[in-house]
Amino acid sequence: MEKREELYAGKAKSVFYTDDPERFVLVFRDDTSAFDGEKKEQLNRKGMVNNLFNGFIMEKLEAAGVPTHFEGVLSDTESLVKKLDMIPVECVVRNVSAGSLCRRLGVEEGQELTPPTYELFLKDDALHDPMVNESLAVSFNWANEAELARMKELTYKVNDVLKTLFDEAGMLLVDYKLEFGRSGSEIVLGDEFSPDGCRIWDKETRKKMDKDRFRQGLGDVIETYEEVGRRLGINFH
Ligand code: ADP
Ligand code: UDP
Numbered sequence: 001m002e003k004r005e006e007l008y009a010g011k012a013k014s015v016f017y018t019d020d021p022e023r024f025v026l027v028f029r030d031d032t033s034a035f036d037g038e039k040k041e042q043l044n045r046k047g048m049v050n051n052l053f054n055g056f057i058m059e060k061l062e063a064a065g066v067p068t069h070f071e072g073v074l075s076d077t078e079s080l081v082k083k084l085d086m087i088p089v090e091c092v093v094r095n096v097s098a099g100s101l102c103r104r105l106g107v108e109e110g111q112e113l114t115p116p117t118y119e120l121f122l123k124d125d126a127l128h129d130p131m132v133n134e135s136l137a138v139s140f141n142w143a144n145e146a147e148l149a150r151m152k153e154l155t156y157k158v159n160d161v162l163k164t165l166f167d168e169a170g171m172l173l174v175d176y177k178l179e180f181g182r183s184g185s186e187i188v189l190g191d192e193f194s195p196d197g198c199r200i201w202d203k204e205t206r207k208k209m210d211k212d213r214f215r216q217g218l219g220d221v222i223e224t225y226e227e228v229g230r231r232l233g234i235n236f237h
Helices: 046-063 097-106 134-139 145-167 220-230
Strands: 001-007 013-018 023-028 029-033 041-042 071-073 078-082 085-096 112-122 171-183 186-189 200-201
Touching: 023 046, 046 071, 046 078, 046 145, 046 220, 085 145, 112 145, 134 145, 145 171, 145 186
Parallel strands: none
Antiparallel strands: 001 013, 013 023, 023 078, 029 041, 071 078, 085 112, 085 171, 171 186, 171 200
16 A cells, blocks of 8 residues: 555544555644644654544444544554545534533533433534534535435444443543545444543543643643553554
């Protein structure tokens, strides 16, 4: 497999063509951003930590029956993935209240949500990722009803797998965002799962162990991501 020219550079990752038209290389960069790109920094080792973290999680999900784009880690900061036709809708499950939910509804952070909630957001930085719903997604042709039902089913399945995984390692999976795409007629999990796109708290102390450390200027961002990974059994270099 040969890496070819760059197709797209996002805020944290870049997508490269390969000599196989059905496969891309995802490059995890050290760039870190929050608030739709308004706060930006380079964090040493972040690309490597998130790439290896994502590879570990994607393999767990695949083994549990979630179809993912992940094909393998190529280097510290690169992974090979299936090319997907990305759906511009972000799927969010919350087990505990935090972030935009608290701002939107005026509820306190840390409230257990039973059953877990499910929300959709349009992937559009210029509009600050507005909340949408299935009716809007169908009417605007972002995805059809069957695709949306599958995205919801898979997003909850990810919760079953990962809530237990984090719990057994002494952590609470508070919430997370997933992105899906089409591979032929199949809905497949794309993008990444790393501490950049979810909230993870220590079960006992409730210490924040995710991107909120960067958003809120709490320090030790990558050291804490590595601690999450180590607790799950990931070996970083
Ligand atoms: P953003 O676009 O939000 O700035 P990133 O920096 O993470 O995000 O860029 C990665 C981009 O690659 C995202 O737009 C994501 O939707 C897209 N992407 C992720 N996985 C795939 C895939 N398998 N096929 C095509 N595009 C993908
Ligand atoms: N999230 C993300 N990318 C986004 C928006 C949200 O990865 O563009 C993640 C975020 O890290 C959190 C979850 O989705 O784990 C829910 O985010 P929320 O709606 O609370 O928004 P936030 O306050 O984090 O912007």
